[in-house]
Amino acid sequence: MGASCLHILSVFSMFLVFSVPWAAADLRVDTFLQCLSYREHPSYPISGAIYTPDNSSFSDVLYSYIRNRRFMTSTTPKPLGQSYVSNNPFVILDLFNLRSITFDDATETAWVQAGATLGELYHAIAEKSKTLAFPAGVCLTLGTGGHFSGGGYGNLMRKYGLSVDNIVDAHLVDVGGRILDRNSMGEDLFWAIRGGGGASFGVILQWKIKLVPIPEVVTYFKVGRTLEEGATDVVHRWIKVAHKLPEELFIRAQPQVVQVGDQKTVNVSFIALFLGSAQELKPLMERDFPELGLKPEDLKETSWIETTLLFADFPSGTPTTVLLNRTRTPIYFKFKSDYVRKNIKKEDLTLIWKKMIELEKVFVQVESIWEKNESDSRVCNSIPTQIRSQIQNPVPSDLVRGWRRGQQPLRGPGLTYKPEFMGGSTSRTISEDWLE
Numbered sequence: 001m002g003a004s005c006l007h008i009l010s011v012f013s014m015f016l017v018f019s020v021p022w023a024a025a026d027l028r029v030d031t032f033l034q035c036l037s038y039r040e041h042p043s044y045p046i047s048g049a050i051y052t053p054d055n056s057s058f059s060d061v062l063y064s065y066i067r068n069r070r071f072m073t074s075t076t077p078k079p080l081g082q083s084y085v086s087n088n089p090f091v092i093l094d095l096f097n098l099r100s101i102t103f104d105d106a107t108e109t110a111w112v113q114a115g116a117t118l119g120e121l122y123h124a125i126a127e128k129s130k131t132l133a134f135p136a137g138v139c140l141t142l143g144t145g146g147h148f149s150g151g152g153y154g155n156l157m158r159k160y161g162l163s164v165d166n167i168v169d170a171h172l173v174d175v176g177g178r179i180l181d182r183n184s185m186g187e188d189l190f191w192a193i194r195g196g197g198g199a200s201f202g203v204i205l206q207w208k209i210k211l212v213p214i215p216e217v218v219t220y221f222k223v224g225r226t227l228e229e230g231a232t233d234v235v236h237r238w239i240k241v242a243h244k245l246p247e248e249l250f251i252r253a254q255p256q257v258v259q260v261g262d263q264k265t266v267n268v269s270f271i272a273l274f275l276g277s278a279q280e281l282k283p284l285m286e287r288d289f290p291e292l293g294l295k296p297e298d299l300k301e302t303s304w305i306e307t308t309l310l311f312a313d314f315p316s317g318t319p320t321t322v323l324l325n326r327t328r329t330p331i332y333f334k335f336k337s338d339y340v341r342k343n344i345k346k347e348d349l350t351l352i353w354k355k356m357i358e359l360e361k362v363f364v365q366v367e368s369i370w371e372k373n374e375s376d377s378r379v380c381n382s383i384p385t386q387i388r389s390q391i392q393n394p395v396p397s398d399l400v401r402g403w404r405r406g407q408q409p410l411r412g413p414g415l416t417y418k419p420e421f422m423g424g425s426t427s428r429t430i431s432e433d434w435l436e
């Protein structure tokens, strides 16, 4: 392991977590720490970055990072991050210090260290340029390490595909401690870490991303229709047309239970990003999706960076510096994603609304994955994500995400829906079995 790698180790925080009693694990810890110290470079001491349960701040540091309420029970082995758990002893590398983002203006690329969040990435891009962006998720606190290595879908995906479609190089530490780049790791491994989950293959230190062009002014809208205002017909129509709309237009449908007077109903929000002006969007919507009944005042012309905030539910005018905020008030929920490959029938929509009203604290997001023919270079096995394998045939594919607070599966006549905690990137690729 070279000096550069040792330096990298010293900027990680390392948590040693054992599911066996701590005393019994002592020996293993000692051996592990001894092994690390053999590799230590005097200029970059690693000891200060290691937290074992013997360290007085172990619990404080650990709990401050836990995002999954299940991991807060005293009996659960404590991992960090958002998506994983293990019953075997394990080490956690906290990459939060590896968050630099450096641009190459000539090639419109950037090296993004794997500890940077999406919010930090979007903020850095916007500081650099008003006409560049990067296609990735809408949730701003996701880490680029896990998010990119799982695929990374978001509201630019109809135009530019997934995050991994726009990754051109990566640096990874392999199990032997070597730092590899795309050349030295080879195309197979480079293929695998772009959708196959990074942790199976090594520790990704940084990604080289290709930025994508966007207009300086984009258009955003968020309009709601309740059941009483004909939401079922509008959603049904949207399901039919969403994948046929120009790829510059992304529309998410988000049904949610609301109280109107003394009655509960479902309000479906249609939230959209259009890579163009309101003047261009208006005739397009009138032609392809008049059922939504958009009014000129619904269309907000703004910058791409502001849409990252609006999609994350920040009010209009929120300073972009909130993108740098790594902590948000925790909201606990479970969610699950599936790919629906046939149009959802109107009667099934009605059943979903009925079940949602019964359960109340649930909401669903439906997104249209782009339709491409097989000659498109993005289709086929260019990357190992499950989304891609689902769209090999040119059929509409809607990504449905259900969110719910609470533990019980969502069940009802005509509807079986088992919420589980899963990252979007790790979803099962089953189609329509949530509508059994």
Ligand SMILES: Cc1cc2nc3c(=O)[nH]c(=O)nc-3n(C[C@H](O)[C@H](O)[C@H](O)COP(=O)(O)OP(=O)(O)OC[C@H]3O[C@@H](n4cnc5c(N)ncnc54)[C@H](O)[C@@H]3O)c2cc1C
Pocket: 080, 081, 082, 083, 084, 095, 114, 115, 136, 137, 138, 139, 141, 142, 143, 144, 145, 146, 147, 148, 149, 150, 151, 152, 153, 154, 197, 198, 199, 200, 202, 203, 204, 205, 422, 423, 424, 425
């Ligand atoms: C609230 C929420 C919203 C989401 N929204 C979206 C969305 O819009 N689009 C989307 O595509 N996905 C979305 N996801 C899923 C998200 O992309 C995955 O959960 C992703 O794995 C999170 O990565 P992380 O680094 O933040 O989490 P972590 O839990 O830290 O990491 C996840 C996995 O990646 C591994 N990993 C992390 N960093 C590295 C690294 N540097 N090297 C090797 N392996 C690494 C970890 O070991 C772990 O197995 C969402 C998830 C949540 C919780």
